[in-house]
Amino acid sequence: MGRVFSRVDHIGVAVEDLDAALELYERDYEMTLVHREVIEAQGVEAVLLDVGENHVELLAPLGPDTPVGKYLAKRGPGMHHVAYQVSDIDATLAALRDAGLRLIDEHPRDGIRDSRVAFLHPATAGGVLTEIVQPAKGH
Numbered sequence: 001m002g003r004v005f006s007r008v009d010h011i012g013v014a015v016e017d018l019d020a021a022l023e024l025y026e027r028d029y030e031m032t033l034v035h036r037e038v039i040e041a042q043g044v045e046a047v048l049l050d051v052g053e054n055h056v057e058l059l060a061p062l063g064p065d066t067p068v069g070k071y072l073a074k075r076g077p078g079m080h081h082v083a084y085q086v087s088d089i090d091a092t093l094a095a096l097r098d099a100g101l102r103l104i105d106e107h108p109r110d111g112i113r114d115s116r117v118a119f120l121h122p123a124t125a126g127g128v129l130t131e132i133v134q135p136a137k138g139h
C-alpha cells in the first residue's frame, strides 16, 4: 500500500471544559483557534488549534454516555487519540482492514471541518486509539 499516512494531522485531547482548556492552549501556548464545532456523530464539541501545519483537537463530551464522556469518567482528561492524514480514506481503510487491523469504523464518518474520519481500535494499533482523516478540500 506504499506510504500509508501523509503526516500527523492532529493530536486529540479529551477535556472536561473547552473554555477552561483554551486558557492553556490559546493563552499560555499562544496557539490560534481555527475552528469550533459540535460534531454529533462523535458526541463531542471540538476545537482545532493550529500548530504549524498540524493541529491539536480538544474534545469535550456532549454527555456522559458518549465515547469521550466515558473516557473522561474512566481515565480523566488527557491524550485521547492520534490522527494521521490520508488522501484516500476509503482505500486506506480497506488496506488496513486487509492487513488485519481492527476497525472501530467500518466506514468513514463525519469529522471536524467537513473531514471524513475513521477510528482504528487500540488493540491492534499498539495501544493507541488511532484516527485516519481525509481533510475536506481546501484544508
Ligand code: CO
Pocket (backbone or CB within 6 Å): 010, 012, 057, 081, 083, 131
Ligand atoms: Co480527531
